Amino acid sequence: MxxxxxxxxxxxxxxxxxxxxxxxxxxVLKVDSFLNHQIDPQLMQAIGQxxxxxxxxxxxxxxxxxxxxxxxxxxxAGLILGIPxxxxxxxxxxxxxxxxxxxxxxxxxxxxxxxxxVSKDYVKEDDVILIIDDFLANGEAAKGLLDIVxxxxxxTSGIGIVIEKGFQPGGKLLxxxxxxxxxxxxxxxxxxxxxxxx
Amino acid sequence: MxxxxxxxxxxxxxxxxxxxxxxxxxxVLKVDSFLNHQIDPQLMQAIGQxxxxxxxxxxxxxxxxxxxxxxxxxxxAGLILGIPxxxxxxxxxxxxxxxxxxxxxxxxxxxxxxxxxVSKDYVKEDDVILIIDDFLANGEAAKGLLDIVxxxxxxTSGIGIVIEKGFQPGGKLLxxxxxxxxxxxxxxxxxxxxxxxx
Numbered sequence: 001m002x003x004x005x006x007x008x009x010x011x012x013x014x015x016x017x018x019x020x021x022x023x024x025x026x027x028v029l030k031v032d033s034f035l036n037h038q039i040d041p042q043l044m045q046a047i048g049q050x051x052x053x054x055x056x057x058x059x060x061x062x063x064x065x066x067x068x069x070x071x072x073x074x075x076x077a078g079l080i081l082g083i084p085x086x087x088x089x090x091x092x093x094x095x096x097x098x099x100x101x102x103x104x105x106x107x108x109x110x111x112x113x114x115x116x117x118v119s120k121d122y123v124k125e126d127d128v129i130l131i132i133d134d135f136l137a138n139g140e141a142a143k144g145l146l147d148i149v150x151x152x153x154x155x156t157s158g159i160g161i162v163i164e165k166g167f168q169p170g171g172k173l174l175x176x177x178x179x180x181x182x183x184x185x186x187x188x189x190x191x192x193x194x195x196x197x198x
Numbered sequence: 199m200x201x202x203x204x205x206x207x208x209x210x211x212x213x214x215x216x217x218x219x220x221x222x223x224x225x226v227l228k229v230d231s232f233l234n235h236q237i238d239p240q241l242m243q244a245i246g247q248x249x250x251x252x253x254x255x256x257x258x259x260x261x262x263x264x265x266x267x268x269x270x271x272x273x274x275a276g277l278i279l280g281i282p283x284x285x286x287x288x289x290x291x292x293x294x295x296x297x298x299x300x301x302x303x304x305x306x307x308x309x310x311x312x313x314x315x316v317s318k319d320y321v322k323e324d325d326v327i328l329i330i331d332d333f334l335a336n337g338e339a340a341k342g343l344l345d346i347v348x349x350x351x352x353x354t355s356g357i358g359i360v361i362e363k364g365f366q367p368g369g370k371l372l373x374x375x376x377x378x379x380x381x382x383x384x385x386x387x388x389x390x391x392x393x394x395x396x
Contacts, residue, residue, distance in 0.1 A: 039276070
């Protein structure tokens with residue numbers, strides 16, 4: 001049953017990427033129709049079920065993601081696992097007080113460095129954390145979240161990714177460092193504007 | 199059954215606000231433990247069910263919200279209603295091309311003006327839209343989203359709000375303009391740091 005469900009959700013995700021994804025300028029894959037601007041809630045539920053199934057025995061206490069595109073898949077996984085989701089903010093909000101973990105993250109897509117902030121109230125030493133994000137490319141965002149978990153003295157159980165760009169170094173790097181990385185779709189190439197999977 | 203479910207989710211939301219909400223400097227209500235930083239997926243599901251029940255006969259085709267805190271309740275409502283969610287971005291992303299509706303929104307809490315952008319691909323003339331947002335205070339964000347729907351020539355069916363600050367003018371203003379506004383919790387006062395409901 002597990003393999004059947006995995007197959008179904010991975011297939012639906014791959015179909016969406018092929019049918020609706022747009023390849024821009026070299027290595028940018030735009031999936032604004034179901035993940036990064038418009039959101040397909042049914043697909044997010046299937047993705048959440050997948051992560052929940054993969055980590056059901058991991059003793060997770062919390063999911064950590066980044067605003068904005070990580071929120072939908074993370075909340076669906078959190079709903080099924082029955083645990084809270086924390087999203088790192090990309091810049092300080094005036095309604096947050098000075099009680100944060102912060103870390104710098106460089107976005108190769110946007111060519112900007114931003115500061116991730118997570119309140120010390122919501123990631124604690126005894127937390128067992130699943131990191132969820134929409135994309136894994138160079139691994140900058142994941143490294144930022146890992147750094148926050150480390151600052152808190154908490155445990156990272158794994159990293160759940162919706163779409164990994166397998167031709168960029170992030171996934172390899174994180175796996176070599178010993179992290180469990182589960183990517184639901186791994187794109188092996190965007191050459192000639194065509195999406196190919198690993 | 200409808201009134202029973204409404205009662206249950208409103209009660210859970212009010213309890214959360216009373217038990218976990220923090221009143222800051224006059225009129226800021228911080229609900230970072232379940233909505234604006236950490237997210238309670240079960241509560242988001244109850245909120246989504248509430249919006250879905252209220253708008254089940256409205257012929258909705260799409261939900262429109264704003265990143266980041268509107269996403270979780272909007273996606274839960276979209277899941278139950280079986281319709282997509284679009285979140286307005288607060289600043290342009292390099293992966294979006296020049297095909298937007300834009301509008302300026304002033305945040306009294308953050309004291310900044312930001313530009314909301316929504317792709318013309320995802321809000322169309324024949325769309326019937328439910329706007330969902332986390333807070334309604336002065337109504338700036340809602341007015342921005344209404345403006346985008348108007349630019350698209352689409353129809354706004356209503357505005358679903360998780361927490362309305364009834365002592366600020368947004369709700370009254372929108373209702374006077376003839377909009378249907380459904381707020382799941384209406385805070386009537388934050389005086390002396392104490393949350394009171396309407």
